[in-house]
Structures are given as structure tokens and as C-alpha cells.
Amino acid sequence: MSVTQRFIRVVDRLLGIGTLSAHCDVPCGIYDPHQAAVTAKTVHTMNKKLTELPAPGPSPQDNLEHRNTIVRMVQTKEAHAQLCKQELLVLWTDYFKPEHLSMFPDLHETFWKAAKLCSYNKQHVELVKSQELMDVVAKISEMFQKAEAAKKK
Secondary structure (H helix, E strand, C coil): CCHHHHHHHHHHHHHCCCCCCCCCCCCCCCCCCHHHHHHHHHHHHHHHHHHHCCCCCCCHHHHHHHHHHHHHHHHHHHHHHHHHHHHHHHHHHHHCCCCHHHHCCCHHHHHHHHHHHHHHHHHCCCHHHHHHHHHHHHHHHHHHHHHHHHHCC
């Protein structure tokens, strides 16, 4: 690290300037619920695999492999539930505008439910709830498609 970079870092710390990240505050217009649908499907798939996972064999190695498989599936499920939530929140807060409420009076309730389902699916292994997440993401995708079609008229 150069002297200039160190100086800038010290000044940033003194002024309380931190690193920021954002989806895109520039009007790029690149929004799509596809990634949310893929991540919701991954959550459901991991829940299905976890519920269908056979019991481990009798050896300590079998138990270790079984535990390793469970941990990896749970990590994948939780990571994808969080990604789904992030994708949905970007759509909700950046894409949909107040004028969309006339088209979709339940817009806020739908997104709120979806975000809550993402959190629930991070904490639990329930096929019914992961199916609900996929269903609500599909509903949001339909809302998005209708909003996009309305822009073109």
C-alpha cells in the first residue's frame, strides 16, 4: 500500500467515511425477478433433499459424511434464502414505484410476506414454507411482467 493510500485511509477513518455498496443508484433499469426465482427454487430443493436424506450408516465415517452433507445443504439453503431476500428487496425498493400501487394494491403485503418467508426458510426446513416462497416469488414475477408491459403501452 502506498503512502498516499495510507494517508487517504487515515483521513477516511478520521472523517468516519466507510466503504459502501449498492445495487445501482444510477438509472440503469436492469431489474429482473429471475434470480429471486432461482434462489427460491434452490431453497426448496435443499429442503427437499434434507427431508429425504437417508440415515447415516453405522460407522463413524458414515456419521461424519452425513453431518457434512447436512451442513453443506443447510449453508446452501440459508445463503440462497438471503440472496432471494436481497433480490426481492431491490425490486421492492428500487423498481416498484408509488404508481404501481394502483395496479397492485397488495404490492407491499406481497413483498413483506416474501421477505418474511425468506427469513423463515433460513431458520427452518419445511417444504410447505419453501413452496410458499416459490409461489410468492412467482406472483412477484407476474407483477413485474405486468408492470413492464404497462411501460411499453
